[in-house]
Amino acid sequence: MIYNSHIHTFKDADIPRGFLPLGLVRILSTKPGFKLISRVLNNINPFSDNDAFDRYVKFVEIGRLGTQEDIFKECQRFYPRNSRFGVLAMDMAYMGAGRVPRDYADQLKELGKLGQKHPEVIPFVHIDPRREDYMSVLKKCVEEWGFRGVKVYPPLGYFPYDERMYPVYEYCQKHELPVITHCSPFNPVHFKGKKKELKKLLQKSRDKIDTRGMSRKVMCSQFTNPLNWEHVMADFPDLKICLGHFGSSHYWKEFLDNPGNEANWFLIIKGMIEKYPNLYSDISFTLNEQEFFPMLKVLLQDTALKPKVLFGSDYYMVETEATERRFSIDLRAYLGEDDFMTIAKDNPERFFHTKMK
Numbered sequence: 189m190i191y192n193s194h195i196h197t198f199k200d201a202d203i204p205r206g207f208l209p210l211g212l213v214r215i216l217s218t219k220p221g222f223k224l225i226s227r228v229l230n231n232i233n234p235f236s237d238n239d240a241f242d243r244y245v246k247f248v249e250i251g252r253l254g255t256q257e258d259i260f261k262e263c264q265r266f267y268p269r270n271s272r273f274g275v276l277a278m279d280m281a282y283m284g285a286g287r288v289p290r291d292y293a294d295q296l297k298e299l300g301k302l303g304q305k306h307p308e309v310i311p312f313v314h315i316d317p318r319r320e321d322y323m324s325v326l327k328k329c330v331e332e333w334g335f336r337g338v339k340v341y342p343p344l345g346y347f348p349y350d351e352r353m354y355p356v357y358e359y360c361q362k363h364e365l366p367v368i369t370h371c372s373p374f375n376p377v378h379f380k381g382k383k384k385e386l387k388k389l390l391q392k393s394r395d396k397i398d399t400r401g402m403s404r405k406v407m408c409s410q411f412t413n414p415l416n417w418e419h420v421m422a423d424f425p426d427l428k429i430c431l432g433h434f435g436s437s438h439y440w441k442e443f444l445d446n447p448g449n450e451a452n453w454f455l456i457i458k459g460m461i462e463k464y465p466n467l468y469s470d471i472s473f474t475l476n477e478q479e480f481f482p483m484l485k486v487l488l489q490d491t492a493l494k495p496k497v498l499f500g501s502d503y504y505m506v507e508t509e510a511t512e513r514r515f516s517i518d519l520r521a522y523l524g525e526d527d528f529m530t531i532a533k534d535n536p537e538r539f540f541h542t543k544m545k
Contacts, residue, residue, distance in 0.1 A: 190272075194472035244309035250504040274312060343379065
């Protein structure tokens with residue numbers, strides 16, 4: 189049995205209408221609109237089948253498959269029988285990108301049923317502290333629908349140490365529920381409201397942030413800096429936390445070119461993992477780039493880090509068939525069976541263990 193610790197199955201109806209510019213989400217959600225716009229986007233760069241436009245089309249195409257079960261099965265077919273999957277919900281209602289067509293409760297209920305029907309699914313509820321009844325949502329998901337953990341996504345506009353999140357962490361620590369958080373910069377899924385409102389949200393930082401000259405993506409990355417989690421771990425030492433994406437390919441590349449930069453998120457996360465016994469990181473999205481395979485192999489020779497790295501693909505955020513096959517086959521072949529089973533079986537079994545099952 190192996191684990192893919194980090195995938196998504198939310199539908200196109202769970203994506204805000206303003207997530208893409210020019211009303212493209214709404215247009216792509218219709219069959220005629222999808223056919224027309226996808227043809228246009230795919231031909232903007234006719235010499236590439238792997239540029240940003242193609243990924244947007246693939247993203248929406250998978251989200252339109254019909255049900256979360258359909259999306260899950262599309263991912264599952266790339267993995268050995270009996271593989272298990274950490275499936276992370278997404279609440280995008282408060283990212284300032286317009287209306288979300290489907291009620292968040294419906295996404296969660298469907299995901300809960302998916303987990304009940306397929307025991308290999310490990311559902312995680314995304315908690316945004318701006319949702320008025322978020323603690324009720326959390327308890328219903330865990331106690332009634334069988335959810336096994338919590339997803340946190342700071343670049344949507346809140347800090348991990350937001351005081352409203354502390355009841356969530358208390359609940360998770362009490363019930364040994366793991367937390368997976370987004371932890372990479374410059375992500376397209378970020379707060380898209382007015383810059384004035386974004387700057388106001390950033391004023392809640394415990395450290396002064398000078399936003400002069402910062403782009404929106406850079407500003408939103410301030411929410412998800414891995415050092416923000418030190419405050420949480422200091423207050424909840426028994427809470428299991430996974431920093432998703434291990435800092436991003438941006439910082440892995442920077443480390444190769446400039447290994448002495450102490451502000452590099454890859455180095456920061458590496459140091460934090462060595463310091464905090466219940467801190468993990470997954471390689472989802474980042475290891476989409478094969479050039480990092482040797483770096484991961486070397487990383488896994490460190491006895492302090494080896495037990496703390498989780499395998500994940502971030503399906504379907506980066507999905508193309510080649511990408512998912514690379515994660516399920518190429519990476520396994522490169523690392524060798526011992527190292528691969530460490531990150532895809534041994535470490536996830538410890539991380540996902542909970543009292544509530």
